[in-house]
Amino acid sequence: MASFTGPEDLRRYVGGIFEQALADDDLGPRLAATGVTLKVVTTEPDAALLLDLPNKHVALGSPDDPVDATMRMTSETANRFWLGQVNLPVAMARRQVGVEGRIGALLKLVPSTKTLFPAYRALLEADGRADLLQG
Numbered sequence: 792m793a794s795f796t797g798p799e800d801l802r803r804y805v806g807g808i809f810e811q812a813l814a815d816d817d818l819g820p821r822l823a824a825t826g827v828t829l830k831v832v833t834t835e836p837d838a839a840l841l842l843d844l845p846n847k848h849v850a851l852g853s854p855d856d857p858v859d860a861t862m863r864m865t866s867e868t869a870n871r872f873w874l875g876q877v878n879l880p881v882a883m884a885r886r887q888v889g890v891e892g893r894i895g896a897l898l899k900l901v902p903s904t905k906t907l908f909p910a911y912r913a914l915l916e917a918d919g920r921a922d923l924l925q926g
């Protein structure tokens with residue numbers, strides 16, 4: 792199963808697509824307007840990514856950083872989600888994805904995140920990451 796090799800992969804690929812989205816003239820203002828700060832925490836390997844959407848800031852972080860909502864999952868599940876292979880509500884029900892904090896705020900983002908799937912795949916392709924493209 793394909794997973795990130797370290798925190799740098801989470802930052803480069805998931806963080807990278809959010810940086811692209813936040814810089815987009817259409818999507819950026821919509822994401823920022825949600826007012827959501829989100830943390831994505833992965834295991835296997837351990838990493839944390841902070842997404843401060845109102846301030847259009849993306850950075851590696853700590854599992855203890857204060858945010859509105861936190862998503863926890865294995866890096867394999869994170870990769871599969873961004874490839875469009877994981878249904879978030881189903882994964883939450885199956886406890887493959889843990890969510891803490893303002894769940895409603897997180898769910899506001901779901902429609903916008905689906906538009907990021909092609910950018911995620913394109914970034915992996917550009918970097919020659921066939922290992923992650925397998926999902």
